[in-house]
Every structure is written in C-alpha cells, then in structure tokens.
Amino acid sequence: MTETTEVPAPRQIFSTLALVLAIIFAGLMAYIVFAMGNEPEELVPEIKAGIRARLVIGGPGTGERPDFSRPLGAAIDDQGRIYVADTGNDRVCVFDPEGNFLFEFGGRGIAKPAPGIMATWEPGLMNSPAGIDVDENGDIYVADFRNDQIQVFDSEGKFLRRFPDPLEKVGRGASGYGGTGIAVTGIEVTDGHVYATDSYQVVVFTTNGEFVRQFGRPGTAATEMDRPNGLAVADDGTIYLADSNNNRVTALASDGTPRWVLGAPVFDLVEQVDNEFGLPRDTAISADNTILVIDAFRFEIVELDRSGKVLNRFGERGAEPGGFNFPNAIDVSDELVLVTDKGNNRVQLVELVGR
C-alpha cells in the first residue's frame, strides 16, 4: 500500500459490505451443498405437506460422477434396496436400504446412431435410461429409452439379455427411432411379464422378451394415449396408467379395456374446471392397496382408491428434504415411497403421513 489513512473511506465500507454479502453467500452455498449433498442424510423427521423424508440420495457420492443427472426412474425391492436410473449419466446406481451406495453399472452406448456414426452399444451400455424395475428374483429391468430396448441385469448388475431387438419392428409397430424397437419410458415387471410404455401405447412382453400384446393408439379417447410415462399393475391384473399428456390416469383391464378414467384429456371443455392432474408421469400401488400418482407439474403425490377417487394429496415444491422439483417416477415398498426428484437431481425415500 502506498497510502495510509485512519478514517474509513467509503471504499472500505463497501469492502465490509462485500464481506458481509460474501459471508451470506458462502452460508447460502454451504446450505445448498449441504441440502443437496451426496451423503445419505440423517434426517430430522420433519413433516412437509404430509411428507416425511426418510432418505435423500443425490448420487453415489464417489467416483468420477458423484452426482445424479436428471434421474427419471427408480425402483425399490422388497428388501428395501434402491435402484436409480440416472438418466443423464447413462447408468444405474444401487443403494442399500440405508441409502449407502453399493455399486453402479451402465455407461453410454448408442445402439441406433445417426447415419455415418458407429454404433457403440455393447451389452450393458445404455442411452438415457428412463425407467427401471426389479422382479422377484432380484433381476433388474432397465428401460433403455434412446436405444429403444429393455435390458435385463442380475442383482449384481451383470447383463443377462435385452429385448426387443431395436432394429426390428415390434408387433404392429411402436414408436422407436426409425419405426423399429420401442422408445420405452416407463416399465413395470410383474408375474412373469414386462409392461412398457412408449409414446402412444402399452406393450407387454414376457420377462424372457417374447412379445405378448400391445394396446393403445394416439388420441384422447379412453382407449387412446398421449405420451404415457409410467404404469403400475395390480394383483388382479388391472393396469393403472399415467397417461401424461392427456393429463389423466386410466385404469385398464389387462387386455387394454378401460375401466375408469380420472382427469380430463386436454381438449375442449365447456367450462374451466379444476383438473385432477398437472402432468401425471408415473403410478404405484401402495401397501394399503391405494394408487399413488406422481405429478411432475404439481409437485405432488396424489393418492387414489382403486375406483379412481382422490383420497389425498401430499407434497409441495421445494429443494429441502420432502420437497419436490419436477418429480418423475414413484415406487413403493411397504410404508415407504420412493420418488425421483429430477429437478433436484436426487431421489427421496419418504413416508406419507397426511397433512
């Protein structure tokens, strides 16, 4: 310093101010880092809009990519093991019931490249995995969205098989790239069958990959669909479909016959009414045998009874534990509900406790 003065100059006051701001900012950043950190959090079981967060998982917390990137899908098995389709990172991450990271598998592989580009897919590699589910043997089924196929892994993440062939037409056609394969968004494995959603229909395979049937076509009638993104299948075979862009949930018999529809398809109504859903993206069946619907645009879980009556709504928007930001998928194990909180780059295991 070439010049000294005892009186605080305005500049110094600004520096002090800046320091204060910097401290506030640092605090804020620390909070954000804490709130979105990777370590499974020890949560003070605070209730937020009827939701008590039990676990918040932001990623494996180790390795080259410690954080999730826009995870779209997640599943929880009977033992409470958690499986996350980490869409932006083209991988699946597996956690124990306490949220400790166990292992990951996947990595980017492109099965249907643009003309002139080499295909890089090898068994086990993925391209924007969107949905995930586990069968009773612990085998893991991954909806490999951009590769237009489903891949199956054993409980250790070892590749077993894939179907359908992404270069072959499925049934009477599905919405895969180039008209072959199936652009799977949501997936549900039950009773030896795999139920998958693509842009306009539900396609059913056996767990070995044989094509069984398909139903649905573009449109707004009850038998039609518009970008369904997830489904759940009850013990009696009823399919509860999140018909996303039609803003509704449809209950379908196993052959696709509609049983009921809740929510209005997006076309003219005489009067503005309260719609049931903003953008329903997935469903699950709770331990109490109710249906849970995750709504990406309303940031909530809607609970329905089996006849399609709204029982409860849980959740609100937020970045703190229990808050959601564009939640996308939902799964259930006993009293615990697993939600992918895409906009917050995390998954949460929560309890629904009522408001």
Next chain:
Amino acid sequence: MAKYTILCALLLTVFVAPAFGFDEMSPPTGRACSECHGLDVGETTLTVQSVRPRQGPHGGYTSGTQKCQTCHTIHNAPLGSIMLLPAPSIRDTCVTCHDGTGGKGVYGTLAARGVEATSGHRIEWTNLVPGGGSTGGAQAKTFLGMGGLLTCSDCHSPHGVDTVQPFTGDRIRVSAPQAFPTTAPEAVVKTDRLLKRRPTTATRSVDVYGSDWCAACHQGRLLASHPATNHPITSNPTNTAGVRYDWIRRVSAANTASTEWGTLGASNRGFVMPTQTVPPRQAPICQQCHEDPRSVGNDPARPQRISTLAGFNEEFRITAADGAVATDNPRFQMFPHESAVPRLLVEDFDSLCLNCHNP
C-alpha cells in the same frame, strides 16, 4: 474487492429476484381463462389463438379449453415460479416434455445418436448475440430467461399465437403423431413451428420465416445494415418483390445421388438449396447457409448425402420423436437448437461456398 462486491450482489440478486418477481395471483375458479384472456389474435394483448388443429398442449385453444393448466399452475403457483409456470425457468417447463419423453426431443438429441453438438443456441446460457449489433459486432440483449438469458420462448410462442408463415420452399414439418399401420392416417397438420412473428428484442414483426426473422436478433448480419462485412443476403426490405427460392440444385431422380437444376418440390425434401448464380440471380437467405448439416451439390470431396429413397416432391414428414424415417434428411431436425457443424452451417469448409460459386 469491488469485483467481489458486484459478483456477490449479482449472485444474490439472481437468487432473490425470483422471490420478488413472484406474485401469487389466483383467478376465480370455474371461469374459463378465455373470459379474461380472450381468444382473438393480437400482438400486444394477452391473447391466445382460436381453434386450430395442433397436437400437443400448444394452441388449438377454444373458449373453456383446459390446456392452459398443462403449463400454468393456477392456484398454488409454487414458490419461485414465474408467470404462474411451475418451473423456475421456462426451459425446465419445456424440457419436461421436450427431452423426448413427452414431445419431440430437442436439445440432447444429437448426443443421443452419437453426434457431438459443436454449435447452437444454448438455452439460458447467454444474452450475447453474435452479429446482434447494427454494425456487425456482438451485442448483449435482454431475453425472457431468468437473468435476461436466451430461452425457448424468445423464439417460440408456447401458445401458438402470432406466429410466422413458412417461406416458399421452406421445409414443411408435420406435427401429427405417428400413424400406426393398423390405424387410419392421422390428419396432416402443417406447422408454423410456433415461431413468434416478433422474437424477443425484435423491433418489428415479420410475417414470414426467413432472413428477416433471424435478423430480428442478428441485425448486424443483414446486408442492409452492414454491407461491408456480410455476404449479400436477400431480405424482405431489400427485395420487395418477395423472395424466390424455386430454382435449385436438386436430386435428379429417386435413388440417385446426381443432381440437376430445376424447380422446387412441394417441400424441397426439407431443404433450402443453392440459388442460381446466373441471372436473374438472387442473394441467398440465412437458412441457405445456416441450417441442419447436409451435403448438397456435386463436390466429389463432399458427396451428396441426400436421402434418395423417394421422389423430391414428397411432403416432408417427421414421424418419430426425434425425426427418424429413412427419407428424413438430415436425420436430425435440430437447427437452430444444436448442430454438429460449427456456426450452425449447412456444410463446413469450402464445400459450402462451392455449392453456389463455381470458380
């Protein structure tokens, strides 16, 4: 230290602004949005276009329509939302569907097919427009994204209101869902791609997509404003007779790579081709040099990559989530969002110039 003061203040503002910008407004329930927001077309009023066949949540509104609520949360607009939209950013609202799971995939689609994007209009990333200044240099502008950054709704009207017409020879996109073999073909809907007649920062409204539309933001790239630094360009103000794009180098027949001079097909197979360089010649428009990458002309070093499966008079259709039938050329209709070629150019290197200039 001053630098940090500003930085901190800025960062705080960025965090705090949405909170102040948020104004919870719950219109009375049971009333159609259109009662107050109107359905007539108007540039400056809060209006939405009346009945129009269109897929998806955009437009096709009638009075009493319920589509509004797909994107707008009416009663409990969540904390941090702007304009009653559920996302803190407009992008997040759009990409919830346009990541491919609920509408056409836009950003990221190239990468999903193994192609690296090297140029594009990055979303909520910058407010600096190259060629945005009237003398050709870059200029910072204020866009609709948070913090004034460029976002989807700067170019698109999510409501399908006040949109441009395609130009003659523009590629025609079809926004009908894929028809399954067993179902009747869906109605074919030609679209305006929801492009606003007045993109944000435009000083005047344009009726037709073309040079003048791009120049709404990139005014320094127009001949009229800066002849010394630009390739001659046809724009409406300099070409009152209208723009002609119907004399082009085109594929001469199905299943061949050879080309010939001729008139434009119904859609020109989705392309803007080179203009003739013999009289009556006409300077090109932006989209002749800037569009999805493709190989045109007969330069042996960069051979024709045009799909030759069908005749050139066919209507151009996009039938899958990311544009995928064999007749699509290019396979990825990603312009102007992302491109594998620098500067969003149709072709890189001299091959681009050689399409029109034969030395």
